[in-house]
Amino acid sequence: MVQAPPVYDAYLQRFQELAKTLPLPLWLQEMREEAIGRFLDLGFPVARRGNEPWKYTDLRPLAAIPFCQPPPPYPKIQAKGLRQILPWSPRWDVVTMVGGEYKASLSHIRGAQAQVWTLTQSLQEAPSLVEEHLARLAIYHNDAFAALNTALFQDALVVVFQGSREARELHVAFISPPGEGPYGHYPRLLVVVEKGARASLIESYVGLGSGPYLTAAVTEVFLEEGASLEHYRLVMEPEAYHIGQLRVWQDQGSSFHSVYFGRGSRIGRNDVRVELDGPKAEAYLYGLYVTQGQEHLDNYINIDHIKPHGTSRLLYRGILDGASHAIFGGTVYVQPGAIKTDAEQEDKNLLLSREAEVDSKPALEIYADDVRCGHGAAAGAVADEALFYLRSRGLNRELATRLLVKGFATTVLDQIGPARLRSFLEMVTFASLPSLRSLG
């Protein structure tokens, strides 16, 4: 692997600056030191041969730029402006982080179910909880981006859900502010859903910048016994190098229902790993990705069935326009002993232009015999027969295409509970596809 030492030195320098300014407990300081060390050893995974997890994504452009400046301050930001770029509902609780900093003026929590803390608060209120959970799922020893985030995050959000669900969602928004220089933005979120609790969480990542910047986000979710989380993750950072990691651990009888919506980025990565580490756990992962222009998006979804009687569904849909490049990769693992596992995995792609490219690699690795696993993948343009059918009913070509694309996306959009979120994403989907935008 060819490393560019000056770039890596810059990351080390940023780490040292932060280490001086942030008052952190000793264990966390040590963890961050270890993490930066691991990052410097590993480097970015830029190898083009024998690098299976990054087979279709060339990270060399990312590795060539030192994303080491802190995110610029953005004092002008207002709640009203946010509503134009983010889904919004008066019923939701909202927490806003701008450039990695908590914005009290843009956050309001009325519900009693969720404890939401910044890192400093959490270290006062529940120090042992943080120490027990932080970086336990996003293992940085063999992952350069997890290491980088762990070493460089400025603040983290810690959310603990207890009790039965209230009729309100918690929306956590991470905003990448506009700024010229190549800055690094390291959002970090830790979620614990306690035993038997039920909750609903929306995570969104929105970029306002126009220059290249790096967002390397890490979210860790712990679902204790019988816990249930409805989870939404929105990534809308077309100008970013966005590497997002979601790590989920599920105990017995827990349920994780997740919908991902992603737009492409300069280089985008949606890296998900779910461990079903208790019997009878359920994970439902839906995803819709919409790419255009020169955008790139690499979905890398792994589900690990460790204990018996687990159920997982992985259903992704991609719509590709322009010369964009989308990837779906991922593996369903069934470990020895995880009998009665019921797993399905599906990825379908719609190509709207001749230049678009999609690579799909849905894999199964199965080490137990009494299981039922299946997967499917498909790619193609809007079906001529379907188009013909609609046109024979008097719809013009544009309207018919739009209707078919909508139908294609509906499989995923139907999984979204909050109506406001659903209508927002439907709008973004069409706005992100130049081939359809003109069709009103």
Add this chain to the structure above:
Amino acid sequence: MASRRKVISRETGIEEKEYRWGFVIPIEEETVPKGLNEEIVRLISQKKGEPGWMTEWRLRAYRYWRSLGYVEPKWAKIYHPPIDYQDIIYYAAPPKESDRPKSLEEIDPELRRAFDKLGIPLEEQKRLAGVAVDAVLDSASVATTFQKKLEDLGIIFCPISEAIQKYPELVRRYLGSVVPYTDNFFAALNSAVFSDGTFVYVPPGVRCPMDLMTYFRINQAEVGQFERTLIVADRGSYVSYLEGCTAPIRKRHQLHAAVVELIALEDAEIKYSTLQNWYPGDREGRGGIYNFVTKRGICLGRNSKISWTQVETGSAITWKYPSVILKGDNSVGEFYSVALVNHRQQADTGTKMVHIGKHTRSTIIAKGISAGYGQNTYRGLVKIMPSADYARNFTRCDSLLIGNRCGAHTTPYLEVRNPTARIEHEATTSKISEEQLFYLISRGIREEDAQYMIVNGFCRGVFQELPFEFAMEVSQLLRVSLEGTVG
């Protein structure tokens, strides 16, 4: 229960009886010293009396292989101790190449008996079956039948070493044109040291009246087998080719690295069927063949078709991806496969379909069966190039798990760069259903027979693609390979 099993079972009786093809043919063979260097490559080329261009080609391949630094590709899901490439004999052949038997009657009776024992149709009774056979023992072709009849039609079916002498212009034009020696580690090794194999050329408009068959056998200990097959089907021709293989039981692993190249010109069709039954090693994974094979065909002309059918029951390790490059418009590629692993066997096998021409179509049907501690991986690539308008692919791979210590893995790669293409992939993994078993047992069928029936049904779609003679043999082989997996 055990007493009722047949003698040919791998599970019952003493070890040597488990694999009934495991005997050694007691004939004298000439070998070269162990190890590989430029001298050995020259020596092999010299023994074959090859022209200078061939020797040079081998040396280029050897130098390229050497530059790879003894490092095999690592991406496959197989595990083995490092292979010592200097501890292998690269050439072994029945002595005196020049006195090769001119007819069946001249063949060493010992050798003929051996092939009879293997059930290889060198002899009269199989003549009725209408299969022309080329038999390759270790490194050299020992007998080719029906040559006269084929010659009358203009069909060339002979050892590749002979083809290099007799038809240099054909060999030179096509050898390495589908699998260049730079393709991969094992293809480079094969190109440097291959000693024999089969060459087939079917002239324009000729439909080959019989199945052509090559039978490969590794006989000597510590010998690696590196055969090379080249089949060219000229415009509008058709040929069906069968390949079978076995090896004696040895305590040590043996290396087999073959290269097969198929070329189908306009309107031509090639059907290639393999029954791979190399020695799989014993129950603890000792011995057995490491089978690293590069097989690839190119549909060069319009409306051409290449169809691969393979049944993989042998080998300690199988690493094999019979592929088709669909270059001509409207060309068709097919891949039908059954891969069975038992005990400690590992298979990482699948196919590649590269669509270049317009309206090209491919079908992939892969059935994997894992038992014992076996690990079975399907790995397949479907690639649609921007030029492949209206290309179509359908892939189905199913895995069956027998027992809870084996593994079944599916790794498809779909790369689509043309929106008019339609690609579908489906896969399932399950065990033999309790309900089906119960149903059959309740009708008085023994559990083992019931299981065999279900597995046979699971593989039916592939077995149907095999020539009749082979299909019978395969069902039997499947039964032997599966025995002892119940309970």
